[in-house]
Amino acid sequence: MGALIEANRICKRYNQKSNNMELKETSLSIEKGKIYVIEGKSGAGKSTLLNILGGMEKPTSGKVYYKGKSFYDLKDSDQAAIRGEKYGFVFQSFQLIPELTVKENIELPLIFTNRQEKMDKIAELARHLGIENQLHKLPDFLSGGEQQRVAIARALITKPEIIFADEPTGNLDSATTKKIIHLFTRLCNEKNITLVVVTHEKNLFEFPDNLFLVKNGRLQVAQENV
Ligand SMILES: Nc1ncnc2c1ncn2[C@@H]1O[C@H](COP(=O)(O)OP(=O)(O)OP(=O)(O)O)[C@@H](O)[C@H]1O
Numbered sequence: 001m002g003a004l005i006e007a008n009r010i011c012k013r014y015n016q017k018s019n020n021m022e023l024k025e026t027s028l029s030i031e032k033g034k035i036y037v038i039e040g041k042s043g044a045g046k047s048t049l050l051n052i053l054g055g056m057e058k059p060t061s062g063k064v065y066y067k068g069k070s071f072y073d074l075k076d077s078d079q080a081a082i083r084g085e086k087y088g089f090v091f092q093s094f095q096l097i098p099e100l101t102v103k104e105n106i107e108l109p110l111i112f113t114n115r116q117e118k119m120d121k122i123a124e125l126a127r128h129l130g131i132e133n134q135l136h137k138l139p140d141f142l143s144g145g146e147q148q149r150v151a152i153a154r155a156l157i158t159k160p161e162i163i164f165a166d167e168p169t170g171n172l173d174s175a176t177t178k179k180i181i182h183l184f185t186r187l188c189n190e191k192n193i194t195l196v197v198v199t200h201e202k203n204l205f206e207f208p209d210n211l212f213l214v215k216n217g218r219l220q221v222a223q224e225n226v
């Protein structure tokens with residue numbers, strides 16, 4: 001089966017004048033429905049790699065293919081459509097809108113798409129995530145773990161093919177981290193969603209399909225299952 005996303009010899013250098021390559025030549029193939037975990041220390045280049053894969057940051061050189069199409073060679077509007085409809089994002093700082101209720105936060109991505117018929121029901125998602133009683137609250141009145149579950153619901157509402165998560169449990173205690181990861185794994189497996197997670201934590205997932213390590217901007221395979 002063809003890869004969902006394929007990175008071909010991508011590099012990133014933020015400062016054109018410096019010799020320092022923040023992400024050194026990396027090639028990576030991401031298959032549908034699998035879980036990819038990329039570990040690494042602070043400053044190693046994890047977010048850089050995730051942002052390039054997730055269509056948010058153009059690499060200095062190399063290509064990223066989404067279903068065989070060179071993503072950064074597409075028109076801006078086509079790039080935005082793929083990001084909005086096929087990709088979901090979850091961040092360490094949750095990035096919920098404080099003035100909107102939980103329900104409104106979850107619905108937010110739907111404003112940018114018109115695929116009414118494909119959307120998951122909010123109530124069902126909220127039930128899956130155990131936040132069905134929080135829908136009318138403002139995010140400030142939720143715990144960190146609850147806020148992250150809202151962010152996960154927001155990422156899932158458009159039924160994305162792939163979710164990119166940057167330190168999704170970075171602000172949570174270890175018990176909540178376990179719960180969130182368990183939930184993430186179950187939902188992605190059930191819905192056949194691909195998950196790409198970057199984290200500084202070791203062994204965040206018990207059974208990732210593929211485990212990588214970024215060290216000084218270089219990606220290394222730590223464990224690969226076929
Ligand atoms: N927008 C930017 N402009 C210049 N340099 C940047 C930019 N973003 C990241 N860098 C540099 O690139 C390197 C990798 O950063 P990156 O954010 O990818 O690391 P990270 O592994 O995600 O770290 P952390 O775990 O702290 O989030 C760092 O040296 C950082 O200073």
Ligand SMILES: [Mg+2]
Nearest residue numbers: 046047048166
């Ligand atoms: Mg980072």
